[in-house]
Amino acid sequence: MEFFFEVLIGGLLSGVMYSLVALGFVLIYKASGVFNFAQGAMVYFAALTFAGFVDMGAPLPVAFVGAFVSMIVLGILTERVVLRPLVNQPQITLFMATIGLAFFIEGLAQIVWGASTRRIDLGITDEPIPYILDRFNMVVSTFDLIAAVIAGALVAVLAAFFQYTKIGRALRAVADDHQAALSIGIPLQHIWAIIWTVAGFVALVAGMLWGARNGAQFALTFVALKALPVLILGGFTSILGAIVGGLIIGSTEKLAEVYIGPMVGGGIENWFPYVLALFFLLVRPEGLFGEKHIDRV
Amino acid sequence: MKFKKTLFALAATSALFAGMPAAQADDQFVSLLSYRVGPYGNNGISVFGGWIDYMKLVNAKGGVNGVKLTWEECETEYNNARGVECYERLKGKSPTKGTMIHPVSTGISYSILDKTLADKVPLVMIGYGRTDAVDGRYFPYAFPLVTTYQMQASAMLKFISQRLGGKETADLKGKKIAFVYHDSAFGKEPLEVLRAESALNKFEVVEIPVAHPGIEQTAQWQQVRQAKPDFVIFWGWGAMNSAGLQAAQKVGFPREKMVGVWWSGAEEDTVPAGPGAKGYMAANFGVVGKDIPLIKDIVDTVYKAKQGDMKDESKIGSVLYSRGVLHGLITVEAIRTAQAKFGKRVMTGEEIQWGLEHLKIDQKRLKELGAEGMMPDTKVTCADHEGSGKVMFQQWDGTKWNKITDYLEGNRTLVRQLLDASAKKYAEEKKIQPRDCAAVDAGTETGAANKKTAKK
Numbered sequence: 001m002e003f004f005f006e007v008l009i010g011g012l013l014s015g016v017m018y019s020l021v022a023l024g025f026v027l028i029y030k031a032s033g034v035f036n037f038a039q040g041a042m043v044y045f046a047a048l049t050f051a052g053f054v055d056m057g058a059p060l061p062v063a064f065v066g067a068f069v070s071m072i073v074l075g076i077l078t079e080r081v082v083l084r085p086l087v088n089q090p091q092i093t094l095f096m097a098t099i100g101l102a103f104f105i106e107g108l109a110q111i112v113w114g115a116s117t118r119r120i121d122l123g124i125t126d127e128p129i130p131y132i133l134d135r136f137n138m139v140v141s142t143f144d145l146i147a148a149v150i151a152g153a154l155v156a157v158l159a160a161f162f163q164y165t166k167i168g169r170a171l172r173a174v175a176d177d178h179q180a181a182l183s184i185g186i187p188l189q190h191i192w193a194i195i196w197t198v199a200g201f202v203a204l205v206a207g208m209l210w211g212a213r214n215g216a217q218f219a220l221t222f223v224a225l226k227a228l229p230v231l232i233l234g235g236f237t238s239i240l241g242a243i244v245g246g247l248i249i250g251s252t253e254k255l256a257e258v259y260i261g262p263m264v265g266g267g268i269e270n271w272f273p274y275v276l277a278l279f280f281l282l283v284r285p286e287g288l289f290g291e292k293h294i295d296r297v
Numbered sequence: 298m299k300f301k302k303t304l305f306a307l308a309a310t311s312a313l314f315a316g317m318p319a320a321q322a323d324d325q326f327v328s329l330l331s332y333r334v335g336p337y338g339n340n341g342i343s344v345f346g347g348w349i350d351y352m353k354l355v356n357a358k359g360g361v362n363g364v365k366l367t368w369e370e371c372e373t374e375y376n377n378a379r380g381v382e383c384y385e386r387l388k389g390k391s392p393t394k395g396t397m398i399h400p401v402s403t404g405i406s407y408s409i410l411d412k413t414l415a416d417k418v419p420l421v422m423i424g425y426g427r428t429d430a431v432d433g434r435y436f437p438y439a440f441p442l443v444t445t446y447q448m449q450a451s452a453m454l455k456f457i458s459q460r461l462g463g464k465e466t467a468d469l470k471g472k473k474i475a476f477v478y479h480d481s482a483f484g485k486e487p488l489e490v491l492r493a494e495s496a497l498n499k500f501e502v503v504e505i506p507v508a509h510p511g512i513e514q515t516a517q518w519q520q521v522r523q524a525k526p527d528f529v530i531f532w533g534w535g536a537m538n539s540a541g542l543q544a545a546q547k548v549g550f551p552r553e554k555m556v557g558v559w560w561s562g563a564e565e566d567t568v569p570a571g572p573g574a575k576g577y578m579a580a581n582f583g584v585v586g587k588d589i590p591l592i593k594d595i596v597d598t599v600y601k602a603k604q605g606d607m608k609d610e611s612k613i614g615s616v617l618y619s620r621g622v623l624h625g626l627i628t629v630e631a632i633r634t635a636q637a638k639f640g641k642r643v644m645t646g647e648e649i650q651w652g653l654e655h656l657k658i659d660q661k662r663l664k665e666l667g668a669e670g671m672m673p674d675t676k677v678t679c680a681d682h683e684g685s686g687k688v689m690f691q692q693w694d695g696t697k698w699n700k701i702t703d704y705l706e707g708n709r710t711l712v713r714q715l716l717d718a719s720a721k722k723y724a725e726e727k728k729i730q731p732r733d734c735a736a737v738d739a740g741t742e743t744g745a746a747n748k749k750t751a752k753k
Contacts, residue, residue: 115338117569128549141547215569219536257516267480267506
C-alpha cells in the first residue's frame with residue numbers, strides 16, 4: 001500500500017508540472033479562442049534564454065528578468081507580426097499561424113543560443129525528503145514539492161487577475177467575440193500583447209522548472225504533448241481546470257504505467273492520458289471546468 | 298516591392314548554395330546524414346563536428362593518398378523518413394553515390410538497408426544499427442562495425458558482475474538486474490541477449506521500458522525502487538539520459554549502480570543532470586580527451602587555421618566528438634584499404650565494400666594516426682562484419698569521464714548464435730543465398746555478390 005501511495009503522490013506532483021505548461025495554453029485560449037500550438041516552443045525558448053543568460057554569468061534573478069523581458073518582446077512581436085493581420089479571421093487560421101510560429105520560435109532559440117543542452121541549476125535539490133522516507137518509506141522529492149507550491153501560487157495569482165481586474169474582464173470579453181470587444185472600445189491589440197506576455201511568463205516558469213530537471217533542451221517542446229490531455233480533461237478555458245486536469249492525468253498515467261504497464265509490455269504512459277481524455281471527450285466534451293458551448297438555433 | 302522580392306530571391310538562392318562543396322569527379326564524396334537541430338541535435342553537433350574536423354585534417358595533409366574528401370550534410374533531425382530522403386538526395390551528388398553511408402541512427406539504418414544493397418553502397422553502422430548484419434554472408438553491404446549492442450550488453454553483464462565482487466557473468470547467479478530502456482528498435486536490440494544470459498546464468502532481469510522521448514521517468518524509477526535491483530542497465534538516447542539520471546537521484550537510487558549504453562555516456566547526458574550524474578558509469582569505444590595526439594593535431598591544424606566545425610570548442614575531445622572523429626577515421630581507413638587493392642584514386646561503393654571487409658585497425662595503426670586507445674582493435678572479415686565486440690567502461694566524476702576498465706568482451710558464442718539465427722531468418726524471408734566467405738577470404742569471389750534465388 002505504501003508503494004501505491006508513493007506512485008500516487010509522485011503522479012500528482014508530476015501532474016503539477018504538466019499543469020504549469022497547460023496554464024500557458026489556457027491563457028491564450030481564454031483571450032483569443034486559439035489553441036496555441038507554439039506553447040511548447042515558448043517553454044523551450046524561455047528555458048534556453050534563462051540558461052543562456054546564466055551561462056553568460058548573470059545571477060539567477062538577473063537571468064530571470066532578462067528572460068522575462070525576452071518573452072515580453074516575443075509576445076509583442078507575435079501580436080504585431082502574426083496576430084494583428086489576422087484579426088477577425090477564422091480561428092483555424094490563427095491556429096495554423098501558431099503552428100508556423102512554433103517552428104519559428106524553435107529555430108530562433110537554436111540560432112540565438114545553439115542547440116546544445118544547457119544546465120539549469122535553481123539550487124533546489126531533487127532528492128527524497130529524508131523525513132518522509134524514514135517515517136513512511138515513501139519517496140517524495142523536495143523539488144516536486146517546491147514546484148507544486150510555485151504552480152499553486154501562479155494559479156491563485158492568475159485566477160485573481162482574470163476575475164478581479166479590469167484587464168482580466170477585457171480579456172474575457174475579447175475571448176468571447178473579437179468584433180464585439182472592439183466595438184465597445186477594448187483595445188484588442190493591447191490585450192493580445194498582454195496575454196502573450198503573461199503566457200510567456202508562465203512558459204518561463206515552466207521552462208525553468210522542467211529545465212532544472214532535464215536541462216534546457218529541445219525535448220522541452222514535447223512537454224506540450226503532456227499538456228494536451230490535461231486541457232481536454234480540465235477544459236481549455238479554466239485555470240482551475242488546468243490544475244485539476246494535471247493532477248488527474250499525472251496520477252492516473254503513473255498508476256497505469258506501474259500497475260497496467262507490465263501486463264501490456266510497459267511504456268504506456270505516453271498514450272494512456274490520451275485514451276483517458278478520449279473517454280472524457282465522449283462524456284463531457286467541454287472538460288471538467290470548461291464553458292459549456294450553447295448554440296442558438 | 299519588386300526590389301524586395303528580388304532581394305529575397307537572391308538571399309534564398311545564396312542560402313541554398315552556401316556551404317555546399319561541389320563534388321568533383323576526382324574527389325571522394327562522403328554523404329553525411331546529420332542532425333544538428335531537433336531533439337537529438339545536441340548530440341549530433343559533437344558527432345558530426347568531430348567527423349568533419351577529421352576529414353578536414355586529412356585534406357589538410359593531402360587527402361587519402363592524394364584523393365581529397367568532399368562532403369555534404371543533409372539534416373535528418375534523426376527522423377527516418379527524412380533519413381531516407383537525404384540518402385536518396387545525396388547519392389545523386391557523385392558517381393560513387395556517397396562512398397558509404399553512416400545513418401547514425403538505428404531507425405534510418407533499418408529504413409535504407411535494402412536501398413543500400415540495391416545501390417551497392419556500404420551501410421556502415423558504428424556502434425548501432427541492424428546488428429544481425431554481423432553475418433556478412435547474408436549482409437554483404439551492411440557493417441555494424443566495432444561492437445554491436447548485443448556484445449555490449451553481454452560485456453556489461455560481465456562488468457556488473459565484477460562491480461558486484463564476481464569475475465564472470467556466471468557470478469551474477471541469484472542477482473537482479475533492472476533494464477531501463479528506450480522503448481524503440483534501439484532500446485529493444487539487447488533484450489534477446491539479456492534474456493538468454495539470464496536463463497544461462499540464473500539471474501533475474503526486470504525490463505522497464507521508457508516511452509519516447511523519456512523526459513518524465515518518475516513511474517519507471519519508482520518501479521526500479523520497488524524491484525530493488527542489484528544494478529541497473531540504462532539504455533537511453535537524447536533527452537532520456539539526463540532525465541533518467543535525475544529521476545534516479547529523485548528516488549534515491551545510487552548512480553554508482555547504474556551503467557549506460559555508450560549512447561548514454563557523454564557529457565551531453567551528464568552535465569545537464571548536474572550532481573545527479575556523479576558516479577554514473579557507461580560503456581565507451583575507448584579513451585577520450587584533449588590530450589590525445591590526434592585531437593591535438595586537429596586543434597593545431599584545423600582550428601588554428603580557423604577551419605574547425607565546432608562553434609563550442611570546449612566540446613573538442615568530448616565523448617561524442619571523439620566518436621565523430623572515429624567515424625571519420627574508420628571511413629578514411631576503409632577508403633585507404635580499398636585503395637591499396639584497387640589503386641590510389643576515387644573508390645566506388647563496391648570497392649569500398651571490399652575495403653571494409655578487409656579493414657584492419659589495430660593499436661599499432663591507431664598509434665600511427667595518433668589515436669591509440671580510442672577504439673578497440675578491429676579486424677573485419679566476410680564472416681564478421683563487427684570486427685571487435687569489445688567495450689571499455691568509464692565513470693563520471695562530476696566534471697569528466699574517466700576510464701575505469703580495460704576492454705571487456707561478453708559471451709561471443711552466445712551472441713553470435715542469436716545474431717546468426719536472426720540473419721538466417723532474414724535471409725529466408727528475403728530469399729537470399731549466403732555468400733561463401735571462405736572464397737571471399739581467399740579472393741576467388743569478389744565479395745559483394747548477392748544472389749537471390751528464383752521465386753518458386
